[in-house]
Amino acid sequence: xxxxxxxxxxxxxxxxxxxxxxxxxxxxxxxxxxxxxxxxxxxxxxxxxxxxxxxxxxxxxxxxxxxxxxxxxxxxxxxxxxxxxxxxxxxxxxxxxxxxxxxxxxxxxxxxxxxxxxxxxxxxxxxxxxxxxxxxxxxxxxxxxxxxxxxxxxxxxxxxxxxxxxxxxxxxxxxxxxxxxxxxxxxxxxxxxxxxxxxxxxxxxxxxxxxxxxxxxxxxxxxxxxxxxxxxx
Amino acid sequence: xxxxxxxxxxxxxxxxxxxxxxxxxxxxxxxxxxxxxxxxxxxxxxxxxxxxxxxxxxxxxxxxxxxxxxxxxxxxxxxxxxxxxxxxxxxxxxxxxxxxxxxxxxxxxxxxxxxxxxxxxxxxxxxxxxxxxxxxxxxxxxxxxxxxxxxxxxxxxxxxxxxxxxxxxxxxxxxxxxxxxxxxxxxxxxxxxxxxxxxxxxxxxxxxxxxxxxxxxxxxxxxxxxxxxxxxxxxxxxxxxxxxxxx
Ligand code: HEM
Ligand code: SF4
Ligand code: FES
Numbered sequence: 001x002x003x004x005x006x007x008x009x010x011x012x013x014x015x016x017x018x019x020x021x022x023x024x025x026x027x028x029x030x031x032x033x034x035x036x037x038x039x040x041x042x043x044x045x046x047x048x049x050x051x052x053x054x055x056x057x058x059x060x061x062x063x064x065x066x067x068x069x070x071x072x073x074x075x076x077x078x079x080x081x082x083x084x085x086x087x088x089x090x091x092x093x094x095x096x097x098x099x100x101x102x103x104x105x106x107x108x109x110x111x112x113x114x115x116x117x118x119x120x121x122x123x124x125x126x127x128x129x130x131x132x133x134x135x136x137x138x139x140x141x142x143x144x145x146x147x148x149x150x151x152x153x154x155x156x157x158x159x160x161x162x163x164x165x166x167x168x169x170x171x172x173x174x175x176x177x178x179x180x181x182x183x184x185x186x187x188x189x190x191x192x193x194x195x196x197x198x199x200x201x202x203x204x205x206x207x208x209x210x211x212x213x214x215x216x217x218x219x220x221x222x223x224x225x226x227x228x229x230x231x232x233x
Numbered sequence: 234x235x236x237x238x239x240x241x242x243x244x245x246x247x248x249x250x251x252x253x254x255x256x257x258x259x260x261x262x263x264x265x266x267x268x269x270x271x272x273x274x275x276x277x278x279x280x281x282x283x284x285x286x287x288x289x290x291x292x293x294x295x296x297x298x299x300x301x302x303x304x305x306x307x308x309x310x311x312x313x314x315x316x317x318x319x320x321x322x323x324x325x326x327x328x329x330x331x332x333x334x335x336x337x338x339x340x341x342x343x344x345x346x347x348x349x350x351x352x353x354x355x356x357x358x359x360x361x362x363x364x365x366x367x368x369x370x371x372x373x374x375x376x377x378x379x380x381x382x383x384x385x386x387x388x389x390x391x392x393x394x395x396x397x398x399x400x401x402x403x404x405x406x407x408x409x410x411x412x413x414x415x416x417x418x419x420x421x422x423x424x425x426x427x428x429x430x431x432x433x434x435x436x437x438x439x440x441x442x443x444x445x446x447x448x449x450x451x452x453x454x455x456x457x458x459x460x461x462x463x464x465x466x467x468x469x470x471x472x473x474x475x476x477x478x479x480x
Contacts, residue, residue, distance in 0.1 A: 010436040012480045016405075016445035017435055017472045093403075093445040100337055100404030100444035106239070106252060107305035107330045111400075113449035118402075120447060187448040193470025196463050 016096065017191075019089040024188035026082035026089075031185065031211060033079060034177070038218040044231050045222075048154045055153040087128065094121055116183040116212075123180045130173040158233050161226035170223045178216030185211045234260045234325035238273065240285055241332045246342050252330075262321040266309060267292060267299065269320055286344040292316040294457065297392030300399070301345055302332040307396035307455040314394065314457045334399035338406070338442045351441040352393050352409065358437040359430035360413045362422045375421050385419035388412045390458040397452035397460075403444030408452035410438050411464030414471055431471040432480035 012018060043054045061071040110118070137143050137160065142150035145166055146159045161167050185208040186195075195201040225231045235258045243250030257273050264272070267289050274284035290298035294317040303309035309318045323329065331345065339347040377385075389412075397408035414431055417423035423430075446465055453462045 010432045010480060012432045012435065012472060012476045015435045015472065016439050017469055018476065020445055020469070021473060021476075093447075097403035097405075097444040097447075100442055101335060101402060102337055103335045105302060105305060105332055105335055106241075107332075108302075109305035111306065111451060111454035113451050117447065117449040183448075190448045190462070190466050191446075191469050193466050193468075193473055195466040196470065198461070198463065201463060201466075 016093065019093055020191045022085050023089045023093075024191040026086035027184050027188050029078065029082040030086070031181065031188075031215075033075075034215050034219075035211075038215050041219065041222050044154070044157060045225070048233070051154040051157070052152065083131075087124075090121065090124055114183060116179040117187070119179055120183060120187075123176045126173070126176040127180060130169075130176070133169075134173075155233060157222070158226055158231060161223040161231075164227060167223045167227045171220055174216040174220045177219070178212040181215055182208045182212040184208075234262065234320070234323070234327075236260055236269075236323070236326075237328040239328065239330045240345070241341075242285070242344055243333075243341050244343065246340055246348075250341065250344075260320055262319070262323075264320045265292065265316060266301075266303070266318040266320065267316050286342075286346045288346050289316055295392060297394035300334050300347065300349075300395060302330075302334065302399055304330050307334070307399045308394070308457050312457060312459060314392075317457075334395055336395075336398050336401075336404040336443070338404065339395060339398060347395075349393070349395050351443070352395065352406070354441065355406070355410065355434055355437045356393075356413070359426065359433040360417070362417060363426065364422070377420055381419040385416050388415035388419070388460065388464055391416070391456075391460055392458060394457065396455045396457060398443065400451040400455035401444070401446075402449070402451065403447055404442075405446045405452075406438055406441075406443040407446035407465045407468060408456060408460055408462075410434060411466075411468035412460045415464040415467045418467070418471055428471065428475040428478050428480055431468065432475045435468075435472055 040054060040058075043051045058072055059069045063070070116123075135141075138153075138156065142156065144150045144156055144159050145163050148155060148159045150156050161170070186204045189195050189204040189207070190201075195204050222231065235256070238255045238257055239252050240255065241250055242253045255273060255277075257269070257276065260269050260272065267287070270285060270287060277284050288298050288300055290296045292299070294314040297314075299308075299315040301308065301315045303315065303318070308315045310322050311318055333339075333341050333345045334347045334349075336347075338351045339349055342348050391409060391412035393409065395406075395409070398404060398406045401407075413434065417430065418427050448462070448465070450462055453460060
């Protein structure tokens with residue numbers, strides 16, 4: 001017996017789930033990026049010359065086939081595209097959700113949702129603000145809050161994190177990142193349809209914890225050890 | 234026991250509603266939650282007030298007609314339907330807040346009654362399989378793997394009550410949708426329409442104004458039938474396949 005397709009002209013690519021798939025894909029691009037970025041930062045423990053050499057090396061990957069900073073720009077464009085997609089989808093879904101549940105309950109108990117899952121949106125805004133500041137700080141603007149030189153990556157890093165309040169800002173951002181990744185990792189796997197059993201769901205949750213702790217914890221080491229004087233000029 | 238009830242009262246779909254407080258005495262711990270409301274309504278009738286409207290049908294936990302947000306939990310503090318919730322779950326002197334399901338796709342019709350026909354329209358858009366009518370087919374002619382049959386049957390226990398939507402901060406019906414997709418998509422009989430079904434049902438879900446899922450899991454915690462979150466993963470996977478297949 002032949003059956004007919006149920007609908008004609010339905011656009012699956014315009015559905016809420018498609019938006020979520022976009023968020024999951026761009027989120028995974030971010031996770032891979034921050035993982036590598038975090039690992040690279042640990043070069044600061046190897047001292048001035050090793051760190052600056054690493055900073056220079058990123059710019060010469062792929063040369064002479066690619067121009068200087070060529071590979072870096074490929075990565076940057078990928079990240080910018082992902083960020084625009086991720087934030088646009090987040091805003092669209094946020095608006096949709098507010099329309100779908102406009103009336104608050106007089107009393108509402110949260111039974112199983114984690115703090116991280118409930119703070120994805122405001123946490124995401126925190127991350128966005130942080131990303132803007134972070135780029136001004138180290139990439140686009142190169143702002144040295146203690147007034148020192150900005151042409152030496154290692155010294156800019158040490159000067160920045162010797163400033164206690166800047167270290168605090170970075171640590172708060174890492175807390176936000178850890179929370180976002182704790183739920184985001186699990187959520188991305190679920191959105192991609194990879195958690196169809198209890199076991200795979202449990203594994204995805206464990207992976208969420210691991211990714212959050214490794215990345216947020218790893219990033220926090222350099223600011224902390226600089227503040228405590230282990231990493232210095 | 235003696236209770237203080239705070240109940241949402243709303244004259245009709247277009248009227249503005251408000252919380253009203255009632256004192257109710259003589260509640261037995263053996264009463265079901267709905268019998269307790271019946272008692273309140275008798276009291277309201279004798280005093281000439283309009284009784285509180287609420288939904289119920291089977292009162293056996295199988296039809297999915299009863300609803301109610303009780304003290305901030307869909308179907309109240311136990312993992313069951315409101316009709317199967319008993320007053321022994323409460324203690325003398327308790328204050329109980331009772332609200333309707335809140336979602337713009339489930340508009341309030343009166344007091345605690347909401348319109349859940351959005352679910353019916355989702356089902357109409359693919360929540361079935363095509364089968365020949367006539368004499369019943371031989372039961373064992375289509376083999377079904379046991380694990381898939383079990384998963385399908387578990388998902389099929391969804392009674393369409395809407396507690397998942399009520400508990401979801403995004404007003405998403407993903408758990409309901411996932412239950413139907415898993416129920417029909419796991420069995421051989423559901424294969425021919427599998428991907429057009431998910432495309433169509435998701436489109437209707439979105440069209441009804443339900444929100445997107447953020448995988449926070451409040452739905453599964455509220456579900457009286459303990460439908461697990463993995464049905465949403467299945468829904469997402471089937472939709473992903475539908476996209477690949479060009480729906
Ligand atoms: C730029 C600011 C950002 C905003 C506004 C934002 C916002 C959001 C929102 C609202 C969600 C959906 C939450 C949910 O589904 O429960 C989400 C998911 C996610 N975010 Fe972000 N985020 C941002 C940056 C990041 C960054 C920097 C990363 C990675 C390091 C990231 C990784 C993820 C992942 C993996 C998901 C899960 C996708 C899914 O639910 O399927 N996000 N984000
Ligand atoms: S999934 Fe559970 S909560 Fe949602 S409609 Fe079905 S039975 Fe009710
Ligand atoms: S009245 Fe039928 S399930 Fe509660």
